[in-house]
Amino acid sequence: VTVERLELVRVSLPLVTPFRTSFGVQHERDALLVHVRAREAQGWGECVTPAAPVYSEEYTGGAAHVLEHQLVPRLLAPGRTLRAEDVGLRLAGVRGHRMARAALESALLDAQLRAAGRSLAVHLGATRDRVAAGVSVGIPDGGIPELLEQVEGYLDAGYVRVKAKVARGSDVAPMQALRTRFGARLRLQVDANAGYDPDTPADVAALDALDELGLLQIEQPFAPDRLLAHAAHAARWRTPVCLDESITDAARAVEALALRACRIVNVKPGRVGGPFETVRIHDACRDRGIPVWCGGMLETGIGRALNVAVAAMPGFELPGDTSASDRYFREDLTDPFVLVDGHLAVPTTPGIGREPRDEVLATATRLPLAG
Ligand SMILES: CC(=O)N[C@@H](Cc1ccc2ccccc2c1)C(=O)O
Numbered sequence: 487v488t489v490e491r492l493e494l495v496r497v498s499l500p501l502v503t504p505f506r507t508s509f510g511v512q513h514e515r516d517a518l519l520v521h522v523r524a525r526e527a528q529g530w531g532e533c534v535t536p537a538a539p540v541y542s543e544e545y546t547g548g549a550a551h552v553l554e555h556q557l558v559p560r561l562l563a564p565g566r567t568l569r570a571e572d573v574g575l576r577l578a579g580v581r582g583h584r585m586a587r588a589a590l591e592s593a594l595l596d597a598q599l600r601a602a603g604r605s606l607a608v609h610l611g612a613t614r615d616r617v618a619a620g621v622s623v624g625i626p627d628g629g630i631p632e633l634l635e636q637v638e639g640y641l642d643a644g645y646v647r648v649k650a651k652v653a654r655g656s657d658v659a660p661m662q663a664l665r666t667r668f669g670a671r672l673r674l675q676v677d678a679n680a681g682y683d684p685d686t687p688a689d690v691a692a693l694d695a696l697d698e699l700g701l702l703q704i705e706q707p708f709a710p711d712r713l714l715a716h717a718a719h720a721a722r723w724r725t726p727v728c729l730d731e732s733i734t735d736a737a738r739a740v741e742a743l744a745l746r747a748c749r750i751v752n753v754k755p756g757r758v759g760g761p762f763e764t765v766r767i768h769d770a771c772r773d774r775g776i777p778v779w780c781g782g783m784l785e786t787g788i789g790r791a792l793n794v795a796v797a798a799m800p801g802f803e804l805p806g807d808t809s810a811s812d813r814y815f816r817e818d819l820t821d822p823f824v825l826v827d828g829h830l831a832v833p834t835t836p837g838i839g840r841e842p843r844d845e846v847l848a849t850a851t852r853l854p855l856a857g
Pocket residue numbers: 505507512534535536537541622677679730781782783784807
């Protein structure tokens with residue numbers, strides 16, 4: 487497509503319930519979107535960074551800065567007519583900033599596919615027209631009683647599996663309470679968001695105790711770079727280790743698998759640099775018989791639309807965190823994703839199949855990057 491105007495759009499959406507993880511608590515989603523106006527069509531992408539560098543090194547202010555001062559100028563230097571497939575090449579000289587890149591690449595791909603009248607799901611070779619939805623449950627302020635209440639509500643809503651956040655001091659007891667309340671049949675996994683230290687005996691003891699609870703996975707117990715530590719403990723545990731923050735791109739995924747650091751991968755298009763790196767990770771895991779699932783970063787409907795199309799790809803055989811819009815927002819930025827029989831419908835219209843609603847955009851701040 488030929489880019490005529492490129493803007494950053496920043497909008498904050500309140501969360502329906504506070505979302506606490508081992509790295510902090512969120513009360514709203516401060517979203518950063520890339521809006522591409524090309525001659526042929528418009529496109530939208532979402533940068534999944536948190537407001538602070540607590541999940542990875544990236545954060546929204548830094549992403550906005552690197553997009554404005556580094557990524558967009560490089561992208562448009564050779565000329566404004568380009569394909570989404572060229573973004574990786576044009577940004578090849580830049581290290582990291584994968585969440586910022588992902589927003590740019592997916593916005594361009596959205597515009598390109600809209601211009602071609604082709605849905606993202608078809609473009610990605612999706613094989614499903616609806617995807618099973620799991621749910622990620624934070625550490626509630628109200629402790630175990632509130633956790634049981636929240637999980638009950640999500641199971642009633644139809645979510646097919648529950649992922650519970652764990653952290654030092656909030657791990658074995660709440661998970662045992664879920665087992666006691668919902669029985670061995672509850673499809674339950676945990677996500678530590680890198681909150682434990684492999685060299686702290688008490689931390690390892692807590693994880694060893696979680697390993698006794700028949701969980702589907704233990705996600706990212708240790709820091710993202712500690713692949714050997716994950717491998718050492720994965721070998722001791724019955725419960726498969728899933729990595730999220732560690733898996734920054736396909737090359738890292740291949741190394742993590744070769745080191746046996748994990749047996750499952752949480753793939754997030756917004757984390758790994760965009761749809762094309764996502765396909766590379768999907769293919770690398772599939773070639774090695776490693777199941778993947780699509781994680782979430784509290785995206786608005788823009789990022790959620792990308793995730794749902796990705797979750798419909800063949801290798802995404804495990805339910806992910808692509809929950810319905812109302813899990814996070816009373817009013818989504820786009821038409822909502824609604825849970826039906828525990829599944830979300832994959833958009834079939836051109837591009838990502840969602841765009842921001844004008845009334846919510848009215849509250850947004852715009853930063854022109856190229857025009
Ligand atoms: C659904 C889920 O658990 N997501 C992340 C954690 C997470 C939590 C809170 C966030 C807030 C702002 C941006 C990104 C965030 C990511 C995860 O899988 O590890």
